[in-house]
Structures are given as structure tokens and as C-alpha cells.
Amino acid sequence: MPDMPRSSQPLPRAFFARPADRIARDLLGARLVVRDAAGGVTRHAIFETEAYLGAHDLACHGSKGMTKRNAVMFGPAGRWYVYLCYGMHWMLNVVTGAEGVPAAVLIRGAGAFVGPGRVTRGLGIDKAFDGQSAVRRAGLWLEAGEPISPRSISRTPRIGVGYAGEWAAKPLRFVFDPESLGPLGQR
DNA sequence: GCAGTGATCATA
DNA sequence: ATGATCACTGCC
Numbered sequence: 001m002p003d004m005p006r007s008s009q010p011l012p013r014a015f016f017a018r019p020a021d022r023i024a025r026d027l028l029g030a031r032l033v034v035r036d037a038a039g040g041v042t043r044h045a046i047f048e049t050e051a052y053l054g055a056h057d058l059a060c061h062g063s064k065g066m067t068k069r070n071a072v073m074f075g076p077a078g079r080w081y082v083y084l085c086y087g088m089h090w091m092l093n094v095v096t097g098a099e100g101v102p103a104a105v106l107i108r109g110a111g112a113f114v115g116p117g118r119v120t121r122g123l124g125i126d127k128a129f130d131g132q133s134a135v136r137r138a139g140l141w142l143e144a145g146e147p148i149s150p151r152s153i154s155r156t157p158r159i160g161v162g163y164a165g166e167w168a169a170k171p172l173r174f175v176f177d178p179e180s181l182g183p184l185g186q187r
Numbered sequence: 188g189c190a191g192t193g194a195t196c197a198t199a
Numbered sequence: 200a201t202g203a204t205c206a207c208t209g210c211c
Contacts (some may be wrong), residue, residue, distance in 0.1 A: 050206070059206070069195060087192030089207050106206060117207050160206050 010141040016077035016134070020096040020103040021172055024051035027094075028176040029148040032110045033141050034123050044111025044123070045145055047176040050158045052093070054103045059164035059172075062102020072131045073102035080140065082120075082130040089117030090126050094134045094142070108159070108173070152177050 011030065016023060031043040052060035061070040061083075072081045073095055081093040081104050093104040106116060113119040120126065125140065134141055155171040162168050 052206075061206080064196090067196070083206090084192095084194055086205055086207050087194070089192095091206060093206085108206085115207075121208095158206070163205090 008143065010135050010137055010143060013076075013078040013135045016094060016096050017098065018096065020051040020053050020105050023094075023096050024049040024105045024172070024174045025153065027105060027107070027142070028153060028174055029145040031143040031145050032107060032119075032123070033137075033143055034125075035137075035139050036124075042111075043143065044113070044119075046107060046110045047178075048107075048109030048114075049174045050106040050108060051096075051172040051174070052102075052104050052106065053172070054097065054101045057103075057164075058167040059158060059161035060102060060104075066102070070102060073104050074100060075131075078133065078135040080129045080132050080134050082125065082127055084127070085117070090120035091116050092120050092125050092129070109175075148176060 015026070027046050027049050030046050032046055033041060033043050035041050052062070054060060055062050057063055062073045066074050069083055070081070072079055073093075075095060076099045077096050079095045081095050083091055085091050092107045094107070095104050097103040107119055108116045110119050111122075113122040129140055132138065132140070154175045154177055156173045156175065157169050157171060158173045
């Protein structure tokens, strides 16, 4: 990975051109930055993520091949992949890895927002962000945060992917425990 | 514990 | 055209 940029700069595209599990871990403590309609900017520390590794990962949307919904995942790293789940909840992901490989990291918790649907509802994120760049200071981007201790990171299986066979059990959910949310960081 | 919710996708 | 599915949430 290249040197971390100044924290007021977006994380660069090279940050995202790496394996999704590594990025999911590295995004803990990073900031999700939102610019609202009036031009005001707010920053939200990321504390929960999940990695979706590619076509071989049966929990990953990309494992079923490219569709209209998931096409962004197959594109270059550093773009947002946003989709609707259960008819009401927008899920916010950032595309990772090499172009052509459908991998991404789901942002499940940031700032005051616990849970992926609450992050998007709280920040007003919807389909309009799907396919947009996550590495420019436009409407929504990511910045480095304070370094965090590896000891404050827990890993668990991903939530809600029980259909994915052996992939359901892999520890690809990452939780930052500031102190004592519990060893597994259960929500 | 489970209903709500509606776009998306496979099947036809 | 139709039916199943779904990386969730909120209230019972």
C-alpha cells in the first residue's frame, strides 16, 4: 500500500486495488465523508465492515455472474456499489481489487449509525451513488483516520449470508471495538 | 420471533 | 408475466 495520504485527502484508488479482506480491515477507523446539499461536510468513523471477495465467494453478488444490479462490482476499484435490500434498505459498498473481479467491502457501521441500512438512511445514501467515484471529493468519499490497534479488531462470520455454504462461516466481518463492546462485537 | 417491502432476477 | 429471493430493521 502507498503511504497514507493526509487525512483531509480522499483515500486513493491504489488503496482499493487490493484484496477486499485487507481493505475491510484497514477501513476500520477510517472516515466516511459526506457532503450535503448545502456544501457542509460531515465525517463518520467506520467501525464495522464486511469483505466480499469475488466470483469464488458464494456470499458475493458477483458469484452469480454479472447482472445489471452488480455490474459496478466488476469495474475498477474505488467506486460505490449501492443496492436495495429487502425493498427498503440501501447497502453501501466500495468496489475493491482488480478490474473484472467482482469484489467489494460493505460498510455496516459508521459514526452514530449501527447497521448497514441505518448508515445509508442516516446519511441519505441511495441508488444515486451507485457507480459514483469514492476517491474524489464529490458527494461521498473516504479518508484515513487515526491508526487503531490490531487488538481492538474482532472478526466474525458475515451477517445474513447463511445460504453461502462454507463461505457463510468465513470470518470476513470486521468490527472495531473501541474498548469493551464484547469480544465479538455483536450488534 | 417475524412481518414489511419492492427491485431484481430466473424462468417461461 | 409470474414467483422467489433478499449482504435488513423494527416492533411483537
